[in-house]
Amino acid sequence: MTKTPLKTYMADDKQYYVPEIFDCMSTKAAEMNGFKMVMISSSDFSCASTGIPDLKLLTVDEYASMADRITSMTDMPLFIDADEGFGRPLQTFHGCRRMAKAGTDAILITDLAGSGQLGLLPIDEAVYRFKAAKDGMAGTDCLLLARCDHSVDVDFDEFVERCNRYIEAGADMICPLELNRSTIYGSKTAAAKKVGEHVKATFWYPNLAKGEKRADIAALQQYGYKFVGVHYSFRAAMLAMLDAGRHVFESLENDYIDTAYDHTGYKFYYSPMSAFFRGGEWVNRESAYTDKPEEALAVRLEKHFTGPTDRFGPDDIR
Template sequence: MSSSAASRRERFHTEIAKRQGLLVPGAFNAMSARVIEDMGFGAVYLTGAGVTNMSFGLPDLGFIGLTDIAEHTARVRDAVELPLIVDADTGFGNALNVRQAVRTLERAGADAVQIEDQVMPKKCGHFAGKNVISASEMVGKIQAAVDAREDDHFLVIARTDAAAAHGIDEAIERAHRFVEAGADVLFIEAMETLADIERLPGLFEKPLLINIVVGGKTPVQDRDALAAIGYGIVLYANVALQGAVRGMQQAFSVLRERGRMEEDPNLVAPFSERQRLVQKPLFDSLDQRYKADD
């Protein structure tokens, strides 16, 4: 592990522990992660739903595996220096699979990994019909994740979807057990009432992540309000993919109707902006540096 990775993880761990509502957008590939970094956000979340939707054209129903998310993790890490949270779904199997997933994703460049307690194949947290494994099985997965990490500042984020399946009290009980198992951050998915949102941070010593899905089940709240009540992370996992889809639809609509497309900044990023984001000037300078003498 490089000293830069160690210091980045330590700083990220410290930042989350402040419970000041770090605003984290989700990325679905290296370019979306680069835009997140360029816009000045403090961390990036690699979303399994985003990878599934945007790379496979499929719904978030457990279609991706460890190899898929590890490849995307490595690409995002190569593109940005931000702390990187990786969505590892259920850990892709039992506790032994979780162990392998954590080892693989940490080596690929993740700074935190999120594991959930749904049965396989999992579903998007804001879909109906979710089921969860036993709390004791999930405890074993968390313990495996904690034991597998090489860096103590690598964060294990434990997510429970039990609120939808068994009610919020069961989700709270599970979260307490996850803390005892060694989880660094808690994630109670798909809360549906403002009362639950407001009371949860006060129930735990560990910081909480809240996931705001645009159009999903959880009521949208201002980041500052969530920071004031003690959330560590305010996640918008799918804004990038939903924004990208809308942008493509708008641009293609104009192209279809007009039969041509100008460099309209209201519809498409300028050519020069695209080259800036992919660091074309850097590669131009490297090309000159390594150019053979004639």
């Protein structure tokens, strides 16, 4: 794999939509869909990996382990939503160092109060947290995405001050999360424009919502909105499992899944594992290490799990 550094994407003239994912399967799906980068969603990751809602219980080890798994199976840049950075600034430093060394390309840290408490950190304390995060990334290509949770509708001047202080502390990008709750500027995109007019930064546009138009989002690029976060993976996975599982439970047969999603343009002969065999990397690699490639496990499994009816996209005509 040849990985394009995130800074290269930041320097081009394109805007990127970034699916928020939770594991290697959701990452592979985003890659097959054509997306260029992904973000581990803290809430989706928590529910999918532990069965516990996002109560800030995930550890640095769990984040670093998943980062290592994802960056080992794709060359897409990986963002991680690390919320409040695991605790006091020293813990933020340690956590960001672990995740950066695992190959993470950008880490989101917020200015929320720690330990699940209400409110925000005072600006000076937030700056210490962001400095610690940036120091933890030293010696790597990892970038800092600072999330500002201060309201853009209440005391806009403090919002601007916070963003500028975070940039001075080392933030490479800003996520103005409270755009999601803005009501006084006429629309979320209007609030985003105002932010872009007063803070000169590379922005992450938070949580693409139903009804938001691509032209309106594209128009924000001139104000620095380079990345657009979008949640769909976790919802889609749960809905598909509930839908298919309901049919199996009610019919006590397993025919439904074979035709239910034909309209999508994707189809697996036997298992989604065929998507991971796609490209031949593992078959070719193991075949190179044996005198009898036909007996290699990768070769045998590839033949078992893939077939002539596999479809890897609407344009994959066979």
